[in-house]
Amino acid sequence: MTTRHQVTRTTAAALAALLALTAAGCSSKAKDSGKDGDKPSAGGIKTGQGVTDKTIKLGVLTDMTGVYASLGKSVTQAQQLYVKQVNADGGICGRKVELVVRDHGYDPQKAVSGYTELSPQVLGFAQFIGSPFVAAVKQRVDGQDKGLVIPQAWSASLLGSPYIRVIGNTYDVETINAVDFLMKEKGLKKGDKLGHVYFEGDYGENALAGAKYAAEEAGLTVVEQKIKPTDNDMTAQVAALKKAGVKGVVISAGPRQAASFVGVATAVKLQAPIIGNNSAFSPQLLATQAGPALMKNYYVASPTQPIGTDSPDAKKLVADYKAAYPSDALDNGVVAGWTAASVFGEALKKACTAKDLTREGVDKALLTIDAYDSGFGTTHDFTDPKAPSSRQTVVLQPDKKVTGGMKVVREAEVSKAAESFTVGG
Amino acid sequence: MTTFAELLLNGISIGSVYALIALGFVVIFRATEVVNFAHASLLLAGGYVTAVLHDDIGFWLALLAGIGGAAAVGAGVEFLVMRRYRGSNHSVLAIVTIGVDILLTTELTRRIGTDVLALGDPWGDSVLTVAGVSVAHTRIAAFVAAGLLITAFLLAFRLTSWGVAMRAAAENSETAALMGVRLGRVSLGAWAVAGGLAAVAALFLTVFPTPGLERSTSLAAMKAFPAAILGGLDSTTGALVGGFLVGITESLATGYQGDLTFLGRGIGDLAPYLVMVAVLLVRPAGLFGTKELARV
């Protein structure tokens, strides 16, 4: 018995000592000075992580199998399309752009793992779906990684970091502009009640902050109805808002909830105009029972013009996207993905001119862009990390006949209340 | 008052749909003593078949196909998987159904993808308004269909030889087997019936006021769990009462959430579970469940 234990112990000690001796020598992780430093490369351009002489690697953390699958698919495909076109034109800075896509299926563990895996090998992230996950890695982005991250979410809670940049109006600003639309064009007036159906969580609660501010400015009362993403039947919500006597409704939820709400509201003759945030519509809904009701009494506030806009840029994107993905729906995710990728591309081009393709260089380059127009009706100003890149909102209306299912009813506009609103405050 | 009546009616009609799901759940439990966590995927399967076929063969045929499809999936699960485990620990079997559920749900959600599928039902979005109280036609249809199905089922349960065999198996499976009851057939039948009922429930969960069938539709089956438990897992009456209770609680808690803000908003989802916990504290076997008598 004793001998056995002694043998074990000696083996253990010997192995441990061996390990300690070899660890330093063999580990590829051991620090040798200067390895991490940025190095100048071809053409005197400084490069760092994710950039070689031939390629620029960008990360994409998306959701293709989870709750935001339809958004993730459109955004990712649009970004792949953008990258393909950029590369066909010779790339950026003489380098091919390459997207490394990871699908996290809206699972926090996979999202954080995906970030950990990709962050050492990419320059930045052209897409990151799921604001709770962006919040989860925020410390690391701000603290050490310092790479540019473009989230596909419009929540004000994401603002403030110099590296995580929201493109377009945030949900609170969008909601303020939406209320402004109801008041100016749809007969909502001072003293009226405004119904607000919103998702539990980031998106809904951020929109609620906007609705409350707008209501206060305009002398309205907000009647709240909080729902969960799993609620698909809005009968009880419509009944409650009807009982409260609301004269207008804002929906900050998903497409299904919007469809159900509008359908029920029309059926029970709730006489109030309904407007949703940009995430509260999907063109597929027009083929369901709720289609006619949606076309009659539903509006959508959006940070950009819709995909079906009658402009050369939009027409080209539609044609190219259709050619590349003939079986997939054209929705606003395509515009969002395209815009995000082109903003990133613009920043890369500026960084190239400044001969600094490091993460720092790209961050700096983005801060100099103050009037970028991606071709969808709004201009973006990235000079202030504390503010969204735009406060303009376009108001759309569902229409089966238009590509992408939506047409513009009010062009990009910033309401007075949205102007004076302190975002995230 | 109209609001209350509207909410109550809605609760009752959606509750009748929950009762359908819970009934299938109870049938499987009675026949095999297995808690079937794969019920959600049976529901999704039925809805999916209906949604895919309705354009080609019309709604009613598609619905029949959906019922048949879900029944076949249920029977298939019993035949290919559950049958091999007979005699194992029931907790382990419950976990096996979770495995089956993961498989089926993954396959179905992959097929459905990001679409919202319409089921092509004939009721559309029309609404019946009587004395200021409005109810959607689909809700009335749900209530009537569920009522008919449940009555038919209970009659079959009492009168047909399958029902008798099933009740015998639930009473004491060993004795039943000795008396010549074919347990395999009983359990196969139970799974098929549960699948069929789930397919009907899927229809009423995806028509107006909900936009259509999509990947998260199966989550509605989660509401049938508290329904079945609070009624008593081995009681068909319990499943009905439980279903209505869950439907009404959910509807009222959502409709009156403005007056319940001290509990936090969005309480509607949670309310059925709170009711369930409260019932279990008083009656561990549920409202109508048999309190287990042990013979050693």
Added chain:
Amino acid sequence: MSDPIKRLRRPALWTAGAVLLLALPFYLDRFWLQAGLFAMAAAIGAIGLNLLTGSTGQLSMGHAFFLAVGAYGYCVLAGDSTGTLTGLNLPSWLAAVLAVALAGVAGGLFSPIAGRLQGAYLGIATLALIFIGQHVLFNAHDLTGGFNGRDVPPLSLFGVTFDESELLVAAVPFGSAEKLWYVALLALAGCALFARGVLRGRPGRAMNAIRDHRIAAGVLGVPVARYRAGVFVLSSMYAGLAGVLLALVFQRTVPEYFGMILSLEYLAMIVIGGLGSVAGAVVGAVFVSLLPQLLTRYSDALPLVSAPGTGGVAPGEASRYLYGAAVVAVVLFLPGGLVRPAFRRRKTTTSEESP
């Protein structure tokens, strides 16, 4: 049977394994270390669940709730009161211990139900915990930070802070993942040994008796309700510890994580690994938590799995197919789980050894 080489083989294997585990942080990059940390935390939670489900026959679908209690408990106890968030600012090691205790208390509060219900009945009843948990996590803003969660204060122990500050060990820079690795390893070893002690002693036999024949166990004098409630509390504490570790690895707690899927994953772990055995829980936890990571990382190189967006089976889906099938197949073909064959062999050798 006194072949010395044979006798030495097992301890030698254990030592080699331990040395390997201790050496990993020197070689693996952060992605793998993080994956390993997730697996270790999951293993602790799975050991606890296995005590309840595998050994006592009580099904719990509410394990994610206790993980959340541990994770958020730690944040509240160790965190500062900043802005709208409440925090008690306790020393982080104490907060970790108290968070585990808190999970135990939460389990205890559920004992009127946990003690009286059995098997799958309890499984559905515990679903309520998930829904209650999600509701509280989203709504109790000043404690949980609501939808976006709250930052997790780093652990500090014996003057070492387990955060990103670099610590050079034998010329290898140690960040949070490397440092936490050893904490997790220690916690896992402790938990595994404790659970083994419980299972091999009197309580273990009583638990198995309750699982195999509840009434007989009662007749033999085992206080069934008390045991059930007790095991439920113990398994909640294991989950609480797993939650604390996960929070430390994530560096931020988000409510979405603690949903029903997580509970199902834990059940899959113990079934795949082997019900009722500590080693089984560990093996199952490693399998279930590493599988999606492996498939995602190597999706380009694997047949049948296609990159996201190309229309085929995405890596996330492939891993769900695999572990769904694994649950079904393991129960069908390996009723004792993945560890059973090894276990059975060892059992025969021990019986040979004992005279």
